[in-house]
Amino acid sequence: MSAGRDLDHLLARARQAEVRPELAAAAVTAATRAAHERAVAPRAWWPRVAVGAGLALALAAVVLLAWPRRAAPPPAAVVAIGDRVAIAVSPGGRYAVAAADGDHTVVVVERGAVTARLWPGARPHRLALRGADVEATATGTVFTVAVDERGATVRVHEGTVQVIAADGAHAVAAGAWWPDGRAGRTLGSGAAAQLRALPAPRGFAPDVPAPTDTTAPTATTPPDAVALAPDAAAPTSDAASAAPPPPSTDAAVAIDASSSPRDPSTAPPPIDAGATAPSPVPLNERWRRARLLRAQGQADAARTACLDIAAAGDPTWSPIALVEAIRIDLDARSAPEAALTLADQMLARWPAHALITETRALRCRALRQLGRGAACAPP
């Protein structure tokens, strides 16, 4: 058989060869099943992705819920003062109510943050918050004064507050704080919300004049609060309370230049000199006020305030204030005769005081200015 005939024979055999039918049945079954699986498979990705995303979200939610959270700060203690004022004191804060009557309320912040709200009414009422270096007077607003080792921070929640400092006046609008750069963004927010949620105190009637005998806080005082029991019956002559409020603001904050870290050389705005009258304010606060007045260039008012303190006969504050009055006479008022008189008073009343040496020096300066330098001799 030739090769060509062999090939034809083999070709015929190959053409006639029949595949086993059982193979066909099994192959078709397997192919049909596999085709269905492959057809379904491409559509199955998104459920897996959705399930995965859901699991991830659930895990994130569980983590967030189970994550240890910082305990929420305890709510501030809310105290009603008089008929139109309420304050909220931060935990650990210390304050004292220095005055409270129908026309004005003075709260001294010794430590921590005090947020105050004054309900406006037909009759003017001034609310003053004092701190280490801050005095805020409001006529109808919500604001916070906080005192720490760095000084005072003022945060205004409602209305506008004018901050009067040694470097000038600063109008602080609602939502802002002073000074810039301090962490005042959230200062007193919780307390302000507490105060805003309060209804008007009992007896508050905007059209009715407020009672004048509100000598003490009318609500519970926090355990750590210190009430100074001011003599509210006495007519107040406090400079801040007597000063008219700035026309464009609801409150004023006065910064004591003696304790303020800011530049005292900046020309301060004037404040009312009515602070010369006797005041129920504690002597240390009156001393700060006198220093503030002097720093603001109010020499006469500062001298009068110092003489008031000196007249109080306090062994601590009176000699200090008297010597300060001598300095004012010599430096600011150019009144050597008055300085000489005061120096003689100092030498007579507190001859053993630590400031007596300086008093003698000041007296000699006064004598020299009067042309009587030869009389400058130790008594």
Add this chain to the structure above:
Amino acid sequence: MAPVPPEQLAALARRAQAGDAAATAELLRALYVVVRKQIHFILGAGPAIDDAVQETMIALHRALPGFRGDASPRTWAITIAMRTARRQRRRDARHPGGGEDVEVAVFDVDQTGAAELAVMRRALAALDPKKREAFVLMGIFELTAAEAGRALGTFANTAASRFRHARAELEAYLARHGDETLTSPAAPRPLTKVEP
């Protein structure tokens, strides 16, 4: 399994496209016979052959809704099987020889028929793949040159030329190894190229 006439295949294809599951199964069984034999002679023997056949059957099943009827279902299946076989050949170029037992397992033949089919498979394995493809399509499946050209992705003349060369080389192979090829299950040896 006897081959299904072309008219019956076309009818099965129409019914399968209309959603007749039974017709689909019957059509796939008929086409399986074709592609199994085609891949057997193109790729040879081995486990990769089964993978190629299954892949072809899956491709047929998925491509059936898009079958337009331009060609016969048989030619359509051969075209798809050819692409699958080429992909499989690129993945695994080994084509183990094997004895007649391979043919016995696939074809419903006696021992002599299995031996002759094994000779054909080994002789084809010695050919250049392109010539082998052309010979399988035009020699065994008796496609026209145009049909083979479409299935191979080339011109009809090219397919016919490859077929002629393959036939000449196979005849030379059988002339040299006639008795040996019928008795030895050894792996094929390269053919001597025959110039046209």
